[in-house]
Amino acid sequence: MSAITVPPSSDRASTWDRVRTYRPPNRYLPIIATAALFVGLFGVGGMRYDGLTDPQVLLSLLIDNAFLIVLGVGMTFVILTGGIDLSVGSVVALSTMIAAKTLELGWSPYASMAAVLATGTLLGLLMGLLIHYFDIQPFIATLAGLFLARGITYLISVESISIKDPTFTELAFRTVYLGDYYVRWTAIIALATVAVAAYVLARTRFGRTVYAIGGNEASAMLMGLRVAATKVGVYVISGFCAALAGLLFSLYILSGNSLHAIGMELDAIAAVVIGGTLLTGGRGYVIGSLLGVLVLGIIKTLISFDGTLSSYWIRIITGVLLLAFVIVQRFATRRRA
């Protein structure tokens, strides 16, 4: 650091210093910790409950949480800029409803999917514009989005509508076998979304701008970055991801219902934060969010494997597990004091 007048000799010393004191970069610690804790939870559960160590349990975790993974991906983008998106749960419900209703009206399944994705993206765009150009706080703009999407869902139908379209059912049931085990396509789509998002965040200008805005929006603006486009962009992405998650959810439950996905936004936010992303923005990775979803999933799985807890104990234990997890993670990632 002080190389200006420092002769090369001390340079060597500092290289040695660096080797001697090597630790994984601070920014990866949360992910490493989350991954380790996930494995730990799984291991402890495996010792306690028969059948939990079955690899199919892990695959089921992916199948059952495919939509949440996709939601988490979109949410990660938003949270990285320091924003938040409360509307995603409602957009999922709206998506299932649009899919179900359009299919009922006899649309082609592809037109129906396109309509779903377009609606979600459009809603995201609207919220992004409100947030950036009218300076409305993300929490409030997306809360309005939550009401709006849920409201439109009710308007379409208050009753639940089954999806009987053959293409949808075919997609829903299509499985990929890995030896004795299987996953559904929805899980693969979710993982692909994670991969694409990880690439976009790490290796594109858009992605780096997302981080820059989260680090310091005013600076990003002064550095001449495309703050407006990026900020609106993350909400568009989140809207798109919510719609995609909505599609996966419709495949998962083959119905449209205005009561679907109530409070799912909180699950998505929790997953992202557990995955080590800072709510203040600028730090975090989509892989972390994937792990966060899996942690929430494994907690649920552990509880249903146990099966002896009454309703309220389930909530309390969920809280306690969450607490234990967060505290351990906190100590594991404590910055060099």
Added chain:
Amino acid sequence: MRTQPDTVARPEAQAQPVIEMRDISITFGAVRALDGVSVRLFPGEVHALMGENGAGKSTLIKALTGVYTIDAGTVLVGGEQHEFHSPAASQAAGISTVYQEVNLVPNLTVAENMLLGREPRRFGSINVREMNRRARRTLLHLGIDIDPRTVLDEHPIAVQQLVAIARAVDVEAKVLILDEPTSSLDADEVEKLFTVMRRLRDEGVAIVFVSHFLDQIYEIADRMTILRNGRLVEERMVADTTQLELVRLMIGRELEVLDRLDREAPHTESGSGTPLLKAVGLGRRNSLEATDLELFEGEVVGIAGLLGSGRTELARLLFGADTADSGELAVRSHRRKLRSPRHAIDRNIAFSSEDRKAEGVVGDLTVADNMLLALQASRGWLRPIPQATRTRLVKDYIEALDIRPADPHALMRHLSGGNQQKVLLARWLITEPEILILDEPTRGIDIGAKAQIQAKVAELAAQGLSVVFISAELEEVLRLSDRLVVMRDRRKIHEQTNDDVSVRDVLEIIAGEAREGETRA
């Protein structure tokens, strides 16, 4: 020193200005920050913007680059009327800017900060290896040897400033704007920066340079525009203006303070009795090796050293802002571990941080609240400072430090950089400490105010206050201190009473140690 042919440097009549701003006015609420200011920028010149704190220099720059919307006036780019509506637009038009406060993003790496928005790409995706390589090369050009893959906020503020400069000079720009880039750089760094600036000037780049160091202006600038209270005073060639004249133009009157500077207060005899503050083997992993330090009553200890030599870290440990891994600290011979700044404050220690933006300014509070924050904190929330006392204290210090605007209810973030610094100084003086630790207190402060602050420190020391004084500006450290501590490579290498030590002496001490190190190795 100047090597470029006169034809480029003296474009006066023949060349057309790259940028011309005519009769620019900007108002913030009731504050008229700029009032009909005109500036011309010619290719191949270094143009200094001069003026006291709050004169409007930064505002003028931000008006040009599209951060602020201009209320009245015109901007001509290459002779055609053209106003930028965002920093991105001005950057795209070849104007590269380092704003006054380091404006980078703390959470990304050094290389990313330097190349954000113009990362090298291969098949559409960012080529990280190439990016790091390019960043490293540019940094080395500026003589900065840091790993570009490290995260920016791991570096001290001075290094961050250098990175910001590196980002700005790395592009092929027609115009380079540097708003107080040298405020926390040491002489060596400044020289390196000047070398780069000269090279760019010779290549025909127009450079805007803001600095409160007159010597630097005389060394590097060709032409200057002088502002006062948001108004244009005059445009001048540097060579045709004496320093005294310049100061008079800036502050609008003869400068008595400057005279006073040379007749500074006599140094106190130090080293007698028990020390007020005594550190033995104070150290912290990765930032400071075990260091001893004594501070006696009424004494000013100056800490000299180059970038990253560990001065800031020492100050932070003395204040308990960071906790020490090793060593002991005794205040009035009570051995106490300082666990938090609060502890230190309760023992009448005050510390003004070098990082004004992140560690000093509470932007959304008023000037008055900012000034009284430390005092209020130590009184506890239950005992608010009585309104009359508040008003009196704030008024006194606004006057004493000449803070502008002199409005206690102005929001802190609306103040110019130098005035913010004065408010922070006032915050600590108001607590009436026994020990005052000042890390770069004159950073970004104009020459008049600097003299005032130095005089104030000397005066307080004469009254018994003990001061630890850190500044990148060696002259200032030498002028003020009774005793001198020299640091290098995160440890103390030398200590002596200040009997007419010169800058040269200090540099030799540092260099000598370096040589020793070399022979040892």
Added chain:
Amino acid sequence: ESGSGGDDDGTITMGFAQVGAESGWRTANTKSIQETAEAEGIDLKFTDAQGKQENQIQAIRSYIQQKVDVIAFSPVVETGFDAVLQEAKAAGIPVILTDRAVDVEDTSLYETFLGSDFVLEGEKAGEWLVENAKEADVDGDGTVNVVQLEGTTGAAPAIDRAEGFADKIAADDTIEVTASQTGDFTRDGGKQVMESFLQSDDSIDVVFAHNDDMGLGAIEAIEAAGLEPGKDIQIITIDAVKDGMQALADGKINYIVECNPLLGPQLMDLAKKVLDGEEVPERVVTEESAFTQEQAKEVLPDRQY
């Protein structure tokens, strides 16, 4: 494996995925199932889906992985269980539905459905009102103005009860629903909505609440307005929980249609039959009645919940 009556050790393992614990009715339902299972020596694996269908599906899937003998659940919503039910079928685990039906193409995916008929409940309420229309016209203006406190918008009981009720009162054109608003099945919701109805309309004769709780909330609002519930304004509700029955006995409610949560014994019985390979009806309706004020006074001392 199905029909063999459980594992090697002979005990039956049942996985039960409950909707949640959103009401007193639901907790009574849960309790009944847990207690009966214990009494009959059935190993019960219980999960609470907290009102989320995705949780319920995950729970059912984990039961399949744990290879339970029989799965029972009260679906959160009617649709969307096809996939997981097919997995259960593939794994040879029989499924019994309780409380609410599901809407699947292939009814062989479940063995039987045990529960009440929400439309029927609404119809019973409507029938009673039509029969008692004269007394219900409290202000004697010749029309019976009914305000309806709906359950959670979109929830099956809310939709079906409203439908059943509307069907029956259509028979009498003096009866008219003048206002209808959701009270979310809660007392607080019922009270607030009723307050508003009272402020803007002073010709209300009858309140029809989709559950007891909203009805009890309405009682509070009516009393606060200085009126006498049960007399100045008549009240009809559905559920017959203890507090509701008490109010009915006290004359504050006029009629309650029962919706019985104590499904435990019937469920365990069905489970055993299914595992023993016995034939079970496709649909088992729970035994439910309805109560007038006099009947309430009689049965109140013996009510379990």
Added chain:
Amino acid sequence: MLRHQLLWPVLALLVLLAVNVIAKPAFLDVRMQDGHLYGNVIDIMRNSAPVMLVALGMTLVIATRGIDLSVGAIAAIAAAVACTRIIGAADEAALSTAVMAMTYAIVVCIVLGAWNGLLVSVLGIQPIIATLILMVAGRGISMAITDGQITTVNNPWFSDLASGFVLTLPLAFLVAVGMVVFTALLTRRTALGMLIEAVGINPEASRLAGVRARTIIWTVYAFSGLCAGLAGLVIAANTNSVNANSLGLWIELDAILAVVIGGTSLMGGRFSLAGTFVGALFIAALARTIPNIGIPSEVNYLFKAVVVIAVCLLQSPKARALLRVRRPGAPTLANGVTA
């Protein structure tokens, strides 16, 4: 500056009331009944009490750059504790029973709030996650206390907390207003408000200036717990019962909305208690508007969305600037960024 901001929430409230009057001209009528006032406005005041209380605590939490998601669960716990205490008491209807039960509940809530504060300030866990833990577990605790049953109580004193009137006005409203006034005095007559704001705007600078940021954050969460507890008691008293599952469900969203409508930024820093007061009234008025103008249940959400967006646009200086013709020489920041 803050006073000026109050203009917009007040305007929004007035517009909302006007809409109601247009729909039902008698909306604002207030009459005397049984020695107290009776009418929509009075109902709105009373019904605003829980949100107002929760939003009050939330305002201070938000000022420190935090957020408290657990308020609904804490309210449910308060109600559960109080109600089980009341039915468990020797004399269910006595004044002393009510007082004891409420005190007990409030103490529990302060402890729960302090627990949140501990996680946030000492362990440094992000507020949203720290309070999410109690949000999830708290409802379970509340259900455990009531055994999942709706517990009905018969205590006139307790009931008065929601339905009682003092000086012709609803007691619940007076309690909430009292808390607001008390908090306003506490923060503005002492230095607490300024210190909270400093911590919210620049935590590191505040720490270096000697502000006990940890203690402040702690206290603020404990205070939020207290407010949520009071809100829970008011809600329970309103129906003389506690439903652990639904009591205070989603009240955190309403409270945050009230805070933001009142002009406090979620980014922390400057806060406005007067704004929160108006914001809470607005939320209650909105709830009353829906049945009053006869909006069908399935359109509720849509209506709320439209109102929220409208109010936010009204408050946004940028949106207003777009509506107005730009005056030459008006203060404008091209990008609204002050560096």
